[in-house]
Amino acid sequence: MSVSVETGPRSGSRPGPVPWVAMYHSVGDCSDDPYRITVTPDRLDEQLDRLGRRGLRGVSMADLLAARARGEGQDLVGLTFDDGYADFVAGALPVLRRHGCGATLFVLPGRLGGDNDWDPLGPRKPLLTADGIRRAAEAGIEIGSHGLTHIDLTRADDSALRAETAESRALLSELTGAPVEGFCYPYGRVDQRAVDAVRAAGYTYACAIDPGPLSSLHALPRVHIGQNDTAVRLYLKHRLHRLRRRPVAGLR
Template sequence: MYHNIAEVPEGINVYRSLYVSPGAFARQMVLLRMLGYRGVSMSDAMPYLQGGKEGKIVVITLDDGYVDNLEWAMATLRRYGFTATCYAVSGYLGQYNAWDDEKVGVRKPLMSAEELRAWHAGGMEVGAHSRTHVRLSQCSDQQQREEIHGCKAELEDRLGLGITQFCYPYGDYDERAVHATREAGYVAATTTDRGRATGGVSTDLWRLPRIQVARHHLLPQVAAKVLTRYEDKRT
């Protein structure tokens, strides 16, 4: 789980961990390659998660749809033959992180519809991250439907792509949100619950855990997160 692939802007004192520098990101992708892993998008990972295929894969996800993902992450991913899923907030395409810009102290540019199409044209996947980046457990049933179903409809309409993957904003979800996600036609959804997803019939595809990679994580830590039960013990 990544967010920004960029240097930390001056003046940011909170959420600095959400930034991973382009150099660090590139070294992490090299590490995965050296360890024998292939980085894949959520859709590319589905045969493995559903238990029909085996192999050494790491699913690479980026939340919110920042422009820096296109500017810095995509070239590195393509260099190593990797794919990734970027979860976009449909109500803010081409705008900025209106849900937390005041708290963070900076307006971070979000990809426009044209830029998301360029991301997809580069071999990457666009997923859904709600319409306005809300805490779904705090929404009414109707609001949840608008955020979850509406995001899929808006992205598909504006991008001309099928959207099959969802990510709960803030990792916040309840049973109603899970039901709405399945009802909307998404085939899987990711959380911020810590852990490594395992494939097979027992896998809950709408509550998939993830491993956060933050600014302060060194390569040995990233390796430990991928190779060992370091993250699994924290679920």
């Protein structure tokens, strides 16, 4: 990562327009995809090409927030990939490189080499091993935490909440040898208690989906991107995003 988010916005500053952050998951075969979490590499390639044609470039959350702190970055889009699927290395990374894009990969250090058994309808998708996460980090991808084991933080007791936030951050820092600045709420579910735990664990920012009145640097809204998001749908999602989302304190 070229820029540390430690130089980023302060939560007490005047609210500014919310950044456009795309939420991806798996990049591979989407023939069996009941939760619509998968895009093919070809579709990702098409989507990034379309962003480029509109003068936009995908970057990590760290780079996006650092640029916004400088009063820049209006031409940047945050690219995030949840869950840490093993297909990220083979499916997403080559496409990101081809377009000169960065990204943030949110992973689960408590499920290294496991699968997505939290999705009852399947299909079972393998998750990255420790080596796979290191390979992504070495390629310039920002590594963030998606919690320890992918549980709903709004239902976690105090002990589990600390493990999912603070312990996952410590494990990932040890695994990658670098600070872990970003967190992503499993299922996008967030309440004030979860936000407070993430902030207390030392994260600089956190991503949700639609946090409503909790929107802040520790509960940033994102837009789901799937296989059905063709050029027209992607354009509409980008155009409508700021109209539907409230300003975020601390962003210029």
